[in-house]
Amino acid sequence: MDLALVLYPDMTALDLVGPYEVLAAQPDVTAHFVAATPDPVRCDSGLTIVPTTTFDALDRADLVVVPGGSGWARVLADGVVAAWLAGVHPTATWTASVCSGSTLLAQAGILDGRPATTHWALRDELAKLGAVVSTERVVVDGSVVTAAGVSAGIDMALTLAGRIWGDERAELTQLVIEYDPRPPYDSGSPDTASPELVAFARGVLTGS
């Protein structure tokens, strides 16, 4: 099974690495790190990842994962990721996004009229792009899977692993990555964080 993990400048590393850690370790998976050029790609807090292939060279994959990141609007403007997604999605078994990666799926026409989720601060943006926006952490709709912000990619990938390789394999993976979360705070959602923190975070994330 060919797994395509999309890279672009100022993506958020954890959006990609959560799903990668769950999916790339499964049996018979070949992970491809695909970007516009072979040059290393710098994530939005400085981690730099080396692509293994380019959009021009990889014209199909069984499973596609698109991360979000602070560079999403620039990548939406240049259209390169969405053009590639529009090409590979029709023959992919699964197309998935994390966080603002959903906007790139939407731009590719993949979310038209579909239920989909995204980072909580970008729900309006995603709705404007044609999706039926959900506040769920993970949404599975046919062959399209979307996750909420950043860390939600881990929950998304375990859900997907269960669908593809069965519950027992997904449970094994959860045990191997010791995913028994114990957040020291309860502010991971706009429903639980203080209104002041939500307003401040929204300003940081959207400039509004």
Add this chain to the structure above:
Amino acid sequence: MDLALVLYPDMTALDLVGPYEVLAAQPDVTAHFVAATPDPVRCDSGLTIVPTTTFDALDRADLVVVPGGSGWARVLADGVVAAWLAGVHPTATWTASVCSGSTLLAQAGILDGRPATTHWALRDELAKLGAVVSTERVVVDGSVVTAAGVSAGIDMALTLAGRIWGDERAELTQLVIEYDPRPPYDSGSPDTASPELVAFARGVLTGS
């Protein structure tokens, strides 16, 4: 504040990227990706990261994070990471590990007689190296912070962010990365997974 994120062959990317995502985004943090050589480092499921500096060039940091990964025993055998850790730990404000990264702290003498945690499958190994092994997800002991397996690095880093930058800043970070975990299964700990799954995972992870 200088944040040193240690890289070595066959490390587990999520061990590093969880803490990186929480810590590198904080105010006035400079993230250094430090490895034995400037060559890109391949993680155990194929993600390849570009170092920004080397062990020879970086002789101090305020905060050090050491990931685990399937390469831990080989890195323990060659001693390079532990030698560097022994040099930087005395002047670091915080020294932290995730998963089997704890064994490298132990080899450097940093965990002698200290309470510390690690991946659930490696508790015996860590005890043999001199630590007082805890089954907690995150252990803070003086300036040393250890986390359980892989995904526990996120909980560790939020704990550390609260100590360094205050609770509100840590809560903001949790909200920005939408860390409101909803694992689709309940098998993330050896206490909740089936005994058969625990035995199988232990065999995969330790070869025993």
